Amino acid sequence: MARPAATHKPKIPSKTDPKGIRAGLPPEEVASFDERFRAAMAEATENLDLVPVMDVLEHYHRLAWTYTADPAGYRRMFDTAARVLAGEDVPRVPGDVIKADLAARTAASR
Secondary structure (H helix, E strand, O other), X not given: OOOOOOOOOOXXXXXXXXXXXXXXXXXXXXXXXHHHHHHHHHHHHXXXXXXXXXXXXXXXXXXXXXXXXXXXXXXXXXXXXXXXXOOOOOOOOOHHHHHHHHHHHHHHOO
């Protein structure tokens, strides 16, 4: 009897793991992350306040999560956004259709 092919589950970084977040970023975002993270750490050291650090981690965690989960989809998203900003007429999907698709996918994954 044939076994189903194993599905690859990407390793999504923890929300509070700077190394993991950095490793999960698209290459073009790493320098920006490094700069903003170091600035936030310096500010946190000066003010004894970790909120700026957590804000940077939260922002870049979203990027790392999206990129790690679907690198090709991440690239398509930015390509489409650039085309919209350039004034191109790109196909769009109504919000209610997207919500219905997400609900169906969520239900199917349970």
